[in-house]
Amino acid sequence: MIANGAPFRACVIVPIYDHERALPRLVEALRATGLTCWLVDDGSHPPCARVIEQLAQINSPWLHALRLPENRGKGAAVFAGLREAHAAGFTHAVQIDADLQHDPRQIPCFVQAARARPEAIVNGVPQFDASIPAARLHGRRVTTMLVWLHTLSRQIGDAMCGFRLYPIAPALALEARAPVGRRMEFDADVIVRLFWAGTPVVNLPTPVTYPIDGVSHFRMLRDNLRMTSLHLRLGAGMLIRLPWLLARRIRGLAP
Numbered sequence: 528m529i530a531n532g533a534p535f536r537a538c539v540i541v542p543i544y545d546h547e548r549a550l551p552r553l554v555e556a557l558r559a560t561g562l563t564c565w566l567v568d569d570g571s572h573p574p575c576a577r578v579i580e581q582l583a584q585i586n587s588p589w590l591h592a593l594r595l596p597e598n599r600g601k602g603a604a605v606f607a608g609l610r611e612a613h614a615a616g617f618t619h620a621v622q623i624d625a626d627l628q629h630d631p632r633q634i635p636c637f638v639q640a641a642r643a644r645p646e647a648i649v650n651g652v653p654q655f656d657a658s659i660p661a662a663r664l665h666g667r668r669v670t671t672m673l674v675w676l677h678t679l680s681r682q683i684g685d686a687m688c689g690f691r692l693y694p695i696a697p698a699l700a701l702e703a704r705a706p707v708g709r710r711m712e713f714d715a716d717v718i719v720r721l722f723w724a725g726t727p728v729v730n731l732p733t734p735v736t737y738p739i740d741g742v743s744h745f746r747m748l749r750d751n752l753r754m755t756s757l758h759l760r761l762g763a764g765m766l767i768r769l770p771w772l773l774a775r776r777i778r779g780l781a782p
Contacts, residue, residue: 535645537619537638537692538612539564542604546625547575554582554590556631562638563617565591566625567608570598600709601689602717606702613695619645624689633733637692640729647727648697650683650718651690653735670715670754677761678722679772684730686715697726712757719761723768 539562541553550566557564568579576594583592593611595604605622612620621637623629629651640649655664667687674686691714701707701720708716722728765772 533618535619535642536617537621537641538562538617539621539623539634540567540605540608540612541623541625542567542569542601543571543579543625544569544598545571545575547578549625549627550578550582553625553627553631554586558586560634563589565593565608565611567604568592568594569604570595602707602709602713609693609695609698613699617695619692619694621692628735628737629690630734637731640731641692644727644729646694647729648694648718648721649692649729649731650685651688651733652684652730653688654732655735658737673758674715674719677719677765679776682728683718683722686718689714690733697721697724708757710753712753716757
């Protein structure tokens, strides 16, 4: 059971933008979890859109396709999936990226952690192999250290992992108060603001591999500007919340 008395029900949400090559392998792995899944098409081009529809038809009723009419960003796709899952009676959602960087066989570990702490967000903490580009690794470390500053805490073990389990109600309540960043900034923005709202964070180590043929939508100038803007906003938000964050540390609620 969770706080409002509803039975724990977990599903999977996969935001997708032109990842048609990886999808058949991902869907096959998702089938083994036994969970209901949504493939959320974030305005992909026709080749990927066709693959998504075909996979959903072949794997009905456990696999659903949800299409956004235009590319709006990962955050928009995740929240569209969360709203669909909530309407279907699910309480928690595992979000996993579509590029096979993350191992879908780890999904039961996230669900098990959430059953133990249903009020928390279960946050994947990447355990990288040698395939990660050095620039990406350094960038992630910088972002995570800034997030520790924004929260005056080290509870968020990684701020940019695309493999998490969200308690749906707190996430939707957060989005209703003020829209969360939609694109590259989404992962860091949503977890910091959920932390500020009082949602606990459970960190779960998970292996991450950068596939040789993987599809990346990262754009150096545009997305670095987005992340810079995000950290400025979160820094301002931290200053506004400074008395509460300091009091939380003093009470021993944050390491």
